[in-house]
Amino acid sequence: MSVATVMAIDDDPGITALFKRFLQPAGFKLCECHHALNAEAKIEEALPDVVLVDLYMPEVSGFELIERFHERWPDLPLIAISGTDKVADVVRAMRVGAWNFIEKPILDFDAITDILRVAISRARKIREKIRAEEYLHQQKENLEHLVAERSAALVKTNRELQETIKKLQQSQSQMVQQEKLASIGNLAAGIAHELNTPVGFVFSNFHSMKDYILKFRSLIEKYRDFHGRLVGVDGVPVAEREALAKLEESLQLDFILEDLDELFAESEDGFERITSIVTKLREFSRVDQRDETSLYCLNKAIDTTLVVARNEYKYDAEVRTVLDPKLPEVYCHVGQINQVILNIIVNAAQAIKEQERQGFGVIEIETGATRECVWCRIKDDGPGIKPEHLNKIFEPFFTTKPPGRGTGLGLNISYDIIVNKHQGELIVDSEYGQGTEFTIQLPRCQVV
Secondary structure: OOOEEEEEEOOOHHHHHHHHHHHOOOOEEEEEEOOHHHHHHHHHHHOOOEEEEEOOOOOOOHHHHHHHHHHHOOOOOEEEEEOOOOHHHHHHHHHHOOOEEEEOOOOOHHHHHHHHHHHHHHHHHHHHHHHHHHHHHHHHHHHHHHHHHHHHHHHHHHHHHHHHHHHHHHOHHHHHHHHHHHHHHOOOOOHHHHHHOHHHOOHHHHHHHHHHHHHHHHHHHHHHHHHHHOOOOOOOOHHHHHHHHHHHHHOOHHHHHHHHHHHHHHHHHHHHHHHHHHHHHHHHHOHHHOOOOEEEOHHHHHHHHHHHHHHHHOOOEEEEEEOOOOOOOEEEOHHHHHHHHHHHHHHHHHHHHHHOOOOOEEEEEEEEEOOOEEEEEEEEOOOOOOHHHHOOOOOOOOOOOOOOOOOOOHHHHHHHHHHHHOOOEEEEEEEOOOEEEEEEEEEOOOOO
16 A cells, blocks of 8 residues: 655644654655745645645745645645634634644644545545546547437438439439339339339439448447447446437337348339339330430321320320321430320320210321421310419429329420420410310431
């Protein structure tokens, strides 16, 4: 056991010598200070375990020293010494920071050694408590920092995912293929069911999202393992551990982690089904040539599309065609032009069907050419478009169809194909209650 150091501050050398003579045999090391002005420097040098301070000294009062030392070293035991028996001195000394009081003349050194040992023991316990509190505080800060980092990472990832989804919604070129599949899927029996589920999946981002989520799952599992190893560790607050455990339970974290693999498998199966359907419809949609232009006649596009769309309109509308037999070919993306014509015909057939009229409606299709362009006019005698909706029909995701019946992308994508990709025009004219007419115009020159 180390020797405890006692510093005695008293202007009377006889008193300090008396302390030294009796305390050293009792196992204490004594440091003497006879000038109050030098006391603070002496304490800094000796680093005593306990300090004895005479209350009445000529240079500086012991009360002032005790107050100053207590402010600077709150865990340093300070014992007041006085030759007076005034209770007021004792009370005042205690108020400014003294731990105990020794009265002169000193007669019972055994009692004094007991006072010193008690003070030293108490100081050590206080220091241990302070160190423990500092350790707990540091651990709490570390844990909060760790949680903040994880939370920030999750927030960042969520923000990136939201931005990706937003870009995906606004990126019409990425949605062309999906809308094409959705339109074709409404035409043939059985295909609609095959497309309804997988068409919502976004293959271009699926694998990236899967990798991100698996990384987060690995990180969460490591965090939980680390958190589990904190159980029983001294200094880790039980309440915080229990709060984290309850939070995990309320969020159903175990179920989420276990369900990920099944979700990924289902999504991948959906993508495989989409691929299979696209392959079967490729002859019509010309997916393999979607980035290439070739000479194509709009009359052929209409004939091909009417065959594909027949199941959609045959029970509700009669299609009448007036096609220019000398219609010149134009350079275009064949599959995209087919899709635009299909979208307009299907919309016309569905609008007529929704009227639940007794007889058949009529869809008229006419083609022709001028010196600048070739054109195709598709007119129906359906319900028409309300005036307040007419300037919104080409906006993405705008639809007047019931939920589940349309994505609101068909006309938006059609506009993008004709106007942006082919430098043509897509014009709509409608009178509510009378019908709607769409006119496609394509320039008679190669699209670069």
